[in-house]
Amino acid sequence: MSATPSLKLSLIVAGLLAFSSGFAADKMSREEYNAAKDRIEAQHKADSEACEALKDNAQDVCEKEAKAKEKIARAELAYQRTGEDRDRMEIAEVKAEQEYAVAKERCDDMSGDQKDACQKEAKAAEEKAKADMKAQMKTN
Template identity: 50%
Template sequence: MKFARTLIASVAAGLLATSAFAMTEPEHKAAKERISADYKADKQKCDALKANAKDICVKEAKGKEDVAKAELEAQYKPTPKATQKVAEARADAAYSVAKEKCDDLKGNEKDVCEKDAKAAQVKAKEDAKVAAAQAKPADNAAEKGAAVAEARKDANAEKNDANYKAAKERCDALSGDAKSKCVDDMKRMYGKS
C-alpha cells in the first residue's frame, strides 16, 4: 500500500512538472515575437560601432537570436533532436562570432584562428550528435549501444580531422627543420600519414 501511494505521488508530481513546462501556442507565438524584438534591439546597438567591431556585434546578436529560437522550440516540443539543435545553434553562433573576430588578424595567424574556430564548432556539433544518440529511446539496449558507439566513432573522426587541420595550419607558420618536425609530430599525433 505504501509503495502504491509513493508510485501515485511520483506520477502526479511528474504530470505536474510536465504541465508546468508545457507551452501553449499563444505563449509560443509571444515568445517568438519577444526573441525577434530582442534581436532588433541588440542589432540596433551595433549601429554605434565601426568596422569589424560592428560585424562582431551583429554576429553576436544573430547568434543570440538563433540560440533563443532553438531553445524555444526545444521547450515547446521537447525531443532529443530539439536538444541537439540547441547545441548546434550554440556551436554555430560561437563559430560565427569567433570567425568574425579572426578578421582582425592577418596572414597565418588569421588562418590558424579560423581553423581553431572551426575545430571548436565541429567538436560541439559532434558532441551534440553523441548526446542525441544517447538520449534517443531504443527498444533494444544492444542496438542503442551500437548506435551510440557508432556516433562516438564518427564524432571522434570528425573532431580529429578538424584538429588536424588546425595543427597543420600552425605548422605552416614555421619553416625549415622546425616546420618538418612540426608536421611529423602532427601526423603522428593525429594518425595521418
C-alpha cells in the same frame, strides 16, 4: 572586446533556461509561443540597434553576436514548445554553428598566419562541439 563576455553569459543563461524548461515538459500554448517569439524578435532588434554605434569589424562582430543570440533563442523556443529530444539536440548544433560564425568574424581583425590559425581554431571548436553532441546522442 567587451561583447565577448556578454555573448558567453547570454549563451550560458540561454542554456540553463533550455535545460530547465525541458524538465517542465509542459508544452507551450500558441499564445505563449507567439509572445516568446515576439520577445526574441524585440531583443534581436535592440541588440542590432546597439551595434550601429560601432564601426568596422567591431560592428560586424556585434551583428553576428546579435544574430547568434536570436538563432539560439529560437532553437530553445522550439524545444520549449515541443520538449522533443531532436529539438534539444538542435540547440546544441545551433550553438556550435553560431559560436563558429562569431569566432570566424572575430578572426577578420587579424591577418596572415594569425588569421589562418584563428579560423582553424574556430572550425576545430565547432567540429568538437558537434562531435560531442553526436556522442551525447548515442549515450541517450
